Amino acid sequence: MSDSIKRCVVTGLGLVCALGDDAASCAASAFSGKSGIEDVKSFGTATCYSHKGAEVALTDEELCSEKYDRTTLLCIKAAGEALADSGLDLEKEDRRKIGVILGTCIGGAASIDKYYTDSFEGKETCKDDILRMPASAIANNVAGHFGLDGITANIVNACAAGTMSLAGACDMIRSGKADVFVAGGCDSFSSLAYAGFHALHALSEDACSPFNHSNGITIGEGSGVLIIESYEHAVARDAKIYCDVLGAGVSSDAYHITAPRPDGEGQMSAIRRAAYNSGVDLSEIDYINAHGTGTSKNDEAEFLSLKTLFGNRPELAVSSTKSMNGHCLGAAGSIEAVLTIEAMKRGEVPPTIGYSAEDIEALKEKSGGIGFVANEKQAKELNVCMSNSFAFGGNNASIVFSKEPRDVKGISNTAPIYITGVGKVTGTKDEGASDYRADVSPEVFKKHEVKSAFLRKLDRFSDLVLLSGIEALSDAGIKVDDTNADDIGIVIGTSDGPITEIVNFQKLVIEKGIENGSAFMFPNTVYNAAGGYLSIFTGIRGYNITIANGFQAGLQSVMYACDAIRRGDENIMLATGADELTDIEHDLYENAGYLGDGVVLGEGAVTLILESAESAAKRGSKKYAQIAGYATARHSVPYGIAGGTGEALVRAIEEAIADAGISAEDISVLYGFANGLKPLDDILGDAVSKIWKNGIEIRNVREDSGEARAASAALSLARAAEDMKDSGSEYMMAVSFGAGGIYSAAVLKKA
Numbered sequence: 001m002s003d004s005i006k007r008c009v010v011t012g013l014g015l016v017c018a019l020g021d022d023a024a025s026c027a028a029s030a031f032s033g034k035s036g037i038e039d040v041k042s043f044g045t046a047t048c049y050s051h052k053g054a055e056v057a058l059t060d061e062e063l064c065s066e067k068y069d070r071t072t073l074l075c076i077k078a079a080g081e082a083l084a085d086s087g088l089d090l091e092k093e094d095r096r097k098i099g100v101i102l103g104t105c106i107g108g109a110a111s112i113d114k115y116y117t118d119s120f121e122g123k124e125t126c127k128d129d130i131l132r133m134p135a136s137a138i139a140n141n142v143a144g145h146f147g148l149d150g151i152t153a154n155i156v157n158a159c160a161a162g163t164m165s166l167a168g169a170c171d172m173i174r175s176g177k178a179d180v181f182v183a184g185g186c187d188s189f190s191s192l193a194y195a196g197f198h199a200l201h202a203l204s205e206d207a208c209s210p211f212n213h214s215n216g217i218t219i220g221e222g223s224g225v226l227i228i229e230s231y232e233h234a235v236a237r238d239a240k241i242y243c244d245v246l247g248a249g250v251s252s253d254a255y256h257i258t259a260p261r262p263d264g265e266g267q268m269s270a271i272r273r274a275a276y277n278s279g280v281d282l283s284e285i286d287y288i289n290a291h292g293t294g295t296s297k298n299d300e301a302e303f304l305s306l307k308t309l310f311g312n313r314p315e316l317a318v319s320s321t322k323s324m325n326g327h328c329l330g331a332a333g334s335i336e337a338v339l340t341i342e343a344m345k346r347g348e349v350p351p352t353i354g355y356s357a358e359d360i361e362a363l364k365e366k367s368g369g370i371g372f373v374a375n376e377k378q379a380k381e382l383n384v385c386m387s388n389s390f391a392f393g394g395n396n397a398s399i400v401f402s403k404e405p406r407d408v409k410g411i412s413n414t415a416p417i418y419i420t421g422v423g424k425v426t427g428t429k430d431e432g433a434s435d436y437r438a439d440v441s442p443e444v445f446k447k448h449e450v451k452s453a454f455l456r457k458l459d460r461f462s463d464l465v466l467l468s469g470i471e472a473l474s475d476a477g478i479k480v481d482d483t484n485a486d487d488i489g490i491v492i493g494t495s496d497g498p499i500t501e502i503v504n505f506q507k508l509v510i511e512k513g514i515e516n517g518s519a520f521m522f523p524n525t526v527y528n529a530a531g532g533y534l535s536i537f538t539g540i541r542g543y544n545i546t547i548a549n550g551f552q553a554g555l556q557s558v559m560y561a562c563d564a565i566r567r568g569d570e571n572i573m574l575a576t577g578a579d580e581l582t583d584i585e586h587d588l589y590e591n592a593g594y595l596g597d598g599v600v601l602g603e604g605a606v607t608l609i610l611e612s613a614e615s616a617a618k619r620g621s622k623k624y625a626q627i628a629g630y631a632t633a634r635h636s637v638p639y640g641i642a643g644g645t646g647e648a649l650v651r652a653i654e655e656a657i658a659d660a661g662i663s664a665e666d667i668s669v670l671y672g673f674a675n676g677l678k679p680l681d682d683i684l685g686d687a688v689s690k691i692w693k694n695g696i697e698i699r700n701v702r703e704d705s706g707e708a709r710a711a712s713a714a715l716s717l718a719r720a721a722e723d724m725k726d727s728g729s730e731y732m733m734a735v736s737f738g739a740g741g742i743y744s745a746a747v748l749k750k751a
Helices: 023-031 070-086 109-120 127-132 136-146 158-174 191-199 231-236 265-278 296-310 329-346 357-367 442-446 460-476 499-512 529-538 553-566 583-591 613-619 646-660 678-691 710-725
Strands: 008-017 098-103 152-155 180-187 222-230 243-252 287-289 317-319 384-391 395-402 417-426 488-494 544-548 572-579 604-612 625-634 667-671 697-699 731-738 742-750
Touching: 008 023, 008 070, 008 158, 008 231, 008 329, 023 329, 070 109, 070 136, 070 180, 070 222, 098 136, 098 158, 098 329, 109 127, 109 191, 109 499, 127 583, 136 152, 136 180, 152 158, 158 180, 158 222, 158 243, 158 329, 158 384, 158 395, 158 553, 180 329, 191 499, 222 231, 222 329, 243 265, 243 488, 243 544, 265 296, 265 384, 265 395, 287 329, 296 357, 296 384, 329 384, 329 395, 417 460, 417 553, 417 613, 417 710, 442 460, 460 488, 460 499, 460 529, 460 572, 460 604, 488 529, 488 553, 488 710, 499 583, 529 544, 544 553, 553 572, 553 604, 553 625, 553 710, 553 731, 553 742, 572 710, 604 613, 604 710, 625 646, 625 710, 646 678, 646 731, 646 742, 667 710, 678 731, 710 731, 710 742
Parallel strands: 098 152, 098 180, 287 317, 287 384, 488 544, 488 572, 667 697, 667 731
Antiparallel strands: 008 222, 008 243, 152 544, 180 222, 243 395, 384 395, 417 604, 417 625, 572 604, 625 742, 731 742
16 A cells, blocks of 8 residues: 555444344344344334334433434444444544544434424424434534544435445545544434335335345434544554455436436446445455345346446355345445444355245346345455445445555645636525525526426425536536546535425424325435436536535535545536525524524525646636635534634634645635624634734625525635636635534635
């Protein structure tokens, strides 16, 4: 392995799911072929055609004594085990270098259910339930529980989120942003998810049967957490090492919001990318923990993908552990990662259970010579293993683990990256209105040739993202076709995602019954649907990830996009900050006590086209500005609180300036985040006075578009880029904040 590339190693494992309350008991059940799938206990299913689920036996109180949403509680349980297993002494560590990155699909679904059930039944609603709803709160609350002050992020790419979080942790360690990450995924069993898959008629009446009967999924819950750290850090503290995390691959189907591409091309792209980034040949992979959901379309596409890539390889072992612990949504990838690492440690392959003798004969015909492991575990020396996750929105992710290090692909931190296109959708405030709303009427889309049949599928959040993405591509002069579709990627940053669609779906289930969920609405309740629609409409097939991490996520999306370019994953990235505003969101913010003190809500989506210097030169692109440096810092406080976190903002600004290789005095304009809340205004003012002794010009986009959250963060950077193009300023900076004490800062240099 190159000396310049940091090895990423796994030093701790934690797991809770229907198979057991810890990693050891879960592994014992999985490798013995024991199922955790039983009749649903969380809520009544008498009126449903399916009654099966894979629930965790522990109550909320047994998971953790603190009051959080159940998704967070499951993660705290697994993270606590993983930290203990790793032997990390948090009292001796620099907690600013220990981050938390978690994947989830449904976020705080239990809190959404409770809040609106209380409202429907005429009970008093609880403000704390509002603060537990967003996916944005999960990593923050887990970090706060353990007193960790490193970078936090919530990856919300549905069923691929857990795998993407592990990949993201490695990327940030390799780029020097952290020493250690608590990484994984978590999701709770919820009426929202159950009703949604029931409406799609995607649930199996019996326990799910992946690669076998393939008649539907079984919903599960749980959390899998890995402690991933740099090899140097692990060796310095004499930690045990389970394995290396070599590399990952992420791709988009650009096909359908719920169904996979029948030809498996998106899945194969992720697998190829993972192998390439990991420095391994496909022939070297010993075991694949398959996505294997148990639905006919997913199983058929994955069968085809594996047979096409791996051919007649009976020595390649493949199995789906979902046959025992169900589909745990955003936690699935990380749960399967833990079981894959356990397989390497044991020298055993866990089985896919539920096969009869006749089923096994049929499997031989379907498998194409690949060694699918049925019913009983298989002893096998495992040196290189892969885990696959494929999700709603056409998002695909694969990750590779190895007993030995390899010469993995590195990250260049020096190549220039330019902003070459901007697309802005912002709100306006009508006379007498209380907030800023954007125009996303059908007429606006007609000039972009978005057909009404496609537009009808979209929710408001997706409308905003799609429109800004189309306008940014147009501004950059980019036409997506087969020659470049795999070289373009997408990062969406959001605070609240499609919360209106989530709430409306949950209210329908509460009022009409779990059997009456809407198949039309449900696909848009996942946070990554907007990125999926953007991919489908434009044909973009590259890297695609959605981050839910508070207001600053609009800036953080730019940072993730830059990292993807510097890894060489893509030449061009769309980085979007987006949040919607409806009466539902207005009421939630008002009931949470956020409005007042001059805060006026807005909505919008802002997309920046980021392009490598090589690509920009080849295309002859216009250049608004260069991304010169960026950083994220955090000071742990409860979600929803800002006070007392000013040192994190100072740190983010100073680290971004250092990353750019300049001094604070070189920056002439700061786009700030003052929005009327005194604690935030004071934090910004104190940071400015501490860093810029002679003052600095501060500009604020919220004055004419409202507090549009992630969209405002991205708009700050877009405005700075536009200003720089026609000004004499050599450097400008944009900063933003997120609930829970997280701040991001980015420096622009005149192109």
